[in-house]
Amino acid sequence: MDNILKYIEEKNPAHAAKLNSWIKNMDTDYFSESELFFARYKKFIESTGKKLEYGIDCYLKLCAQMVFERIEFIRFGKYANTSLEEVEKSIYLNPEMFEYHMHGLVFAQFLWKEQYARFNFFSKNIGNYLKPQDKYLEIGGGHALYIVEAMKKGGDANSFQLVDISPSSIQLAQGITEGLNILFLLKNIFDFSPTEKFDFITMGEVIEHVENPLSLLIKVRELLTDSGMAYITTPANAPTLDHIYLFNNATEIRDLLNEAGFEIVIEKTQYAEDVSEERAQKLKVALMYAAFVKPKK
Ligand SMILES: C[S@@+](CC[C@H](N)C(=O)[O-])C[C@H]1O[C@@H](n2cnc3c(N)ncnc32)[C@H](O)[C@@H]1O
Numbered sequence: 497m498d499n500i501l502k503y504i505e506e507k508n509p510a511h512a513a514k515l516n517s518w519i520k521n522m523d524t525d526y527f528s529e530s531e532l533f534f535a536r537y538k539k540f541i542e543s544t545g546k547k548l549e550y551g552i553d554c555y556l557k558l559c560a561q562m563v564f565e566r567i568e569f570i571r572f573g574k575y576a577n578t579s580l581e582e583v584e585k586s587i588y589l590n591p592e593m594f595e596y597h598m599h600g601l602v603f604a605q606f607l608w609k610e611q612y613a614r615f616n617f618f619s620k621n622i623g624n625y626l627k628p629q630d631k632y633l634e635i636g637g638g639h640a641l642y643i644v645e646a647m648k649k650g651g652d653a654n655s656f657q658l659v660d661i662s663p664s665s666i667q668l669a670q671g672i673t674e675g676l677n678i679l680f681l682l683k684n685i686f687d688f689s690p691t692e693k694f695d696f697i698t699m700g701e702v703i704e705h706v707e708n709p710l711s712l713l714i715k716v717r718e719l720l721t722d723s724g725m726a727y728i729t730t731p732a733n734a735p736t737l738d739h740i741y742l743f744n745n746a747t748e749i750r751d752l753l754n755e756a757g758f759e760i761v762i763e764k765t766q767y768a769e770d771v772s773e774e775r776a777q778k779l780k781v782a783l784m785y786a787a788f789v790k791p792k793k
Contacts, residue, residue: 497530500603503552511559518609518770529619530606533641537602540671551599555607558600562736569735570780575742576735580707587738594664597738602639602668610784613766614700614729617786619645621762625725625788626650630695633719634658635685636702640669642727646698647676657694659683686711690718697726700786703752704730704739713756717791725761725790728753734768734782745777749785754792763787 501519505512519526538548568576577583587593605611626632626646634643637658647656659681660666666682697716703709709730716726732743743749746765753760768782776783 497527497534497606500534500548500552500607503549504556507552507556508559511556515607519607525616525619526606526612529615533606533644536644536672536674537639540668540674541599543671551602554596554599555603556600557596558604565735565737569733575739576737578707578740580740583705583738583740588662591664593737594662597736598638598665598668602641602672605639605641608768610731610766610768610782613764614784614786615641615645617764618642618698618700618727619649621788622646622727623649626654626696628654630654631693632656632696632698633694635697635699635716636660636665636705637669638665638701640672642698642700643669643678644673644676646696647678650696655679657681659685659688661685686715688715688719692719693721693724694719695721695724697724699726700729701731703728704734704741704743707740709741710752710756713752713758717757720791722791725788726758727786727788728758729784729786732783732785733780743785746783746785750787753787753789757792758789759792761788761790 501512501515504515537551541548541551565576577586587597605615622645626649630650632646632650632654634657637643637660640658643656643658656677657679658669660669661684663682666680670680697720699716703712706712720726730743730749732745732749750760764786766784767776768784769776771779771781
């Protein structure tokens, strides 16, 4: 972590100061988890002929892009793209853009406090819900941080599958999880047969990428066994080029989970900035929402 922060300080001292102000108070778990994850990423990125600094540059580019997106969001009150077609044009069909975006997100998992909060919430609780012999599915696995943690906490007895619609995401996830026994599927989750069932499904930061998040949540419900559990996260007021569906607050997210047939077991929210609740709502500060949910009886 030290070398990552040092590199950021050279490139963007103001951003490094902001990161240092919260990272300096983190516990030993934070430092050991981040070291392990970045070591996996470093091994992967070096195997492609690039250096760790490439990923940090992607992260800094992502941060700069997000400042621009936020200014536009505050001005117009909506996300820049509202259809999948627009996002396909600007990101998904533009491999260079998609790659910097995904590699940037790798670093955001430990450098943004709201991203780390949802990982920490997952890490602290997954062991209570994932049982031996469970079939685990991760939808939109991206950087694979969550599936690696599930394997660590869930033990070897489970079967682990990761599905993603993007070849670049699958490549990144495969690279980061080298040596782990995971079945990777390059597929749209909507193409899964409803007869296929899983005991645990993780779907982090995916529903804001689709035009109709309710249909995606209903699909997840359909793929879960009746006694199954899911971990679902999504942000509110978080403008980025590939976010289509705008949640204005946590209540809208809870209502949608409820409408899709889920009961919230435990949840966590975290604003991206240290401000009062009142000010966060007024300034539309990005909010992370995460919940362990189960099918309603
Ligand atoms: C922002 S990333 C989320 C990464 C990670 N799950 C996390 O929590 O940070 C969203 C991922 O969802 C994938 N995705 C979007 N729509 C999908 C679909 N219909 N089926 C499978 N994967 C999808 C994207 O390709 C991308 O890798």
